[in-house]
Amino acid sequence: MTNPLRDPQDRRLPRIAGPCSLILFGVTGDLSRKKLIPAVYDLANRGLLPPGFGLVGFARHDFSQDEFAQLIKQAAKDGARTPWRETLWNQLAAGIRFVPGEFDDDAAWKRLADTMRELDEQQGTNGNHAFYLSIPPALFPVVVSQLREHGLATSDDGWRRVVIEKPFGHDLASAQDLNRVVAEVFPRESVFRIDHYLGKETVQNVLAFRFANGMFEPIWNGNYVDHVQITMAEDIGIGTRAGYYDSIGAARDVIQNHLLQLMALIAMEEPVSFKASSLRIEKQKILANARPTPRLDFHTAHAQYVAGWAGGEKVAGYLEEEGIPRGSTTETYAAMRIDIATRRWAGVPFYLRAGKRLGRRVTEVAVVFKPAPHQPFAKHDVEELGENALVMRIQPDEGVTLRFGAKVPGTTMEIRDVLMDFAYGGAFVESSPEAYERLILDVLLGDPPLFPQHEEVELAWEILDPVIEHWARQENIDTYTAGTWGPASADEMIARDGRTWRRP
Structure with a gap:
């Protein structure tokens, strides 16, 4: 075996x-x-x-x-x-x-x-x-x-x-x-x-992808990257976790830990080694210099799902779930813009979003690149050309996709998006260990690289606390229909920057 x-x-x-x-x-x-x-x-x-x-x-x-x-x-x-x-x-x-x-x-x-x-x-x-x-x-x-x-x-x-x-x-x-x-x-x-x-093979592969391949490092900065989107979407509701979830909400449940850790891995500088202390130093630098934008009313969104259709079935809204108190304002969807004040990432927004009862289950990191500074094509030649993007799929279809423009066969110069796709399941015959296998073994070995220390935890709360406090001062919470991709307020949030959410 x-x-x-x-x-x-x-x-x-x-x-x-x-x-x-x-x-x-x-x-x-x-x-x-x-x-x-x-x-x-x-x-x-x-x-x-x-x-x-x-x-x-x-x-x-x-x-x-x-x-x-x-x-x-x-x-x-x-x-x-x-x-x-x-x-x-x-x-x-x-x-x-x-x-x-x-x-x-x-x-x-x-x-x-x-x-x-x-x-x-x-x-x-x-x-x-x-x-x-x-x-x-x-x-x-x-x-x-x-x-x-x-x-x-x-x-x-x-x-x-x-x-x-x-x-x-x-x-x-x-x-x-x-x-x-x-x-x-x-x-x-x-x-x-x-x-x-942090125990998932695909999360660890972020480090391998970044630091084992010389072709990406020169463009991994604000000169070439337009923005980064980190998404954790779930198609399920809260299940039997009503008591726990209503006291926590989407931002505390997954953004404070999972998504901010993913952001740190994407944005960190190259560590001198993969020892725990070296990784921790570089992640802490990112978290210490990351903050939500000051206009929290413009650059954050939170909402609850209402009744809709998911997986071909009619599903209840959050307030109709068993164990959820009437009038709860706990968010099941959260989105925010984070800016990182370092030379590499100055001016590059990181958009984080997470939610329940969305279109499908997917976790991904999308690095979206700026357009070429000069495109010698007629306008109609590039009408179907989007933004170059490198997408790391964490789950469930683990892999990496590169989106770029290519000429459509024919006598005219028509450019269209194409995808170059790498899938873990097709490239490796080794079976990936489940995340908890790796983490439990690391505990028993006393090997801590994948475990955040208390400094990282506290820095992440420093990022999230102002957003949570801002939402707590609002009387109402937005809604979105179960089975969709979130509230209109989230679309408006990113549209203010002239951007749109990716559809995973």
């Missing part, structure tokens, strides 16, 4: 985690069942976990050890991307444990400490344990404090690490408070803030 998770020092060798365990708080939640547990199984199936690996679930359910093992097995079977092997599962099951209890129950934390010692003795985990907080953000400080209170955050023998899922706070102040609490318990190098988008 081809192994795509290779040792960067020697592509012939897999990057295998040493003796350790993963302790999942919120193990019965959707994220754990649908993503984390299948990722653990797939890592084991690829031979990237040690034979004595331990997996501990902490939850308030009253499962027996056998019941819990069966729940984990079913979750792994349902979500695994690699073939099911019963012998492998039996090996993995030997290290599975369950600890029942509430977060304020001292007896439960004692049971967890005993379980960790048991794994050290029976599975040979050597005191190496990673705590994965797959729980509501409000509980992060509670669990981190309890880990310190019961002596579980440090060890004389092995390492201890903590994994925190987004969102990292709901504004700058709350993010700073959370970072302060975590820093009091875990050293900087032991804190892993998960942004699963």
Whole structure:
């Protein structure tokens, strides 16, 4: 079986985690069942976990050890991307444990400490344990404090690490408070803030595309680039996440983390190496110099979807979704212009947009180039010629498309847009690991390149907070019909700059 998770020092060798365990708080939640547990199984199936690996679930359910093992097995079977092997599962099951209890129950934390010692003795985990907080953000400080209170955050023998899922706070102040609490318990190098988008192969390929190919670097600047559009569109609604989503909204949910991180990767200068510290320095420079334009009424838009058609079915509007309070003004669509005050990007606007119930599911980065300074063609020759654009498709049809003008066959000089397309699925036979496989393995290896540090998190909130505060002062929120590409206000926003949104 081809192994795509290779040792960067020697592509012939897999990057295998040493003796350790993963302790999942919120193990019965959707994220754990649908993503984390299948990722653990797939890592084991690829031979990237040690034979004595331990997996501990902490939850308030009253499962027996056998019941819990069966729940984990079913979750792994349902979500695994690699073939099911019963012998492998039996090996993995030997290290599975369950600890029942509430977060304020001292007896439960004692049971967890005993379980960790048991794994050290029976599975040979050597005191190496990673705590994965797959729980509501409000509980992060509670669990981190309890880990310190019961002596579980440090060890004389092995390492201890903590994994925190987004969102990292709901504004700058709350993010700073959370970072302060975590820093009091875990050293900087032991804190892993998960942004699963950074684990996607196509996101990592942004770096390979930019810095492995000399043909693009000379035009990757404001002399040639007109603007950049970063889009994350979803065709689904909020599903069962009403309580969470209504308190967050589209901007906090994906722009603050996913899209601003994508922007930083697109705009950053070449790092001196791909070590975590070097990547972080260059991304922070971009985030520190990026700001929404001062005219927030002109260059931002937010809206909610109303009833419409999606996938051939009639769907409800946001305010009609179960669990959404009447009169909610939470946005399901957000768009904004960001300017980056560096020599490379001065005068080049970055347009970010994200939304639910849009035309189709797609995430892409489109770098749109300025027209040629002189075109020696008659006007009617180039009527069907658009803007040159390089589009990186993050999901679902992963690849890169280059749009440029070419002559239409015939006796006249007619220029029309054509596409040069690269698709990952057609170019590589290796199977891409799921994002959480890569990220979990990086945690267990202690390798942090794909994880934003607290400075990046706080800089991103500094960018977004003024926009959120501006929207909060408005009495009304715009709407758009489900299944369309967003509100008219977003089209007007970009039209004020003489531009239009791409139709993915």
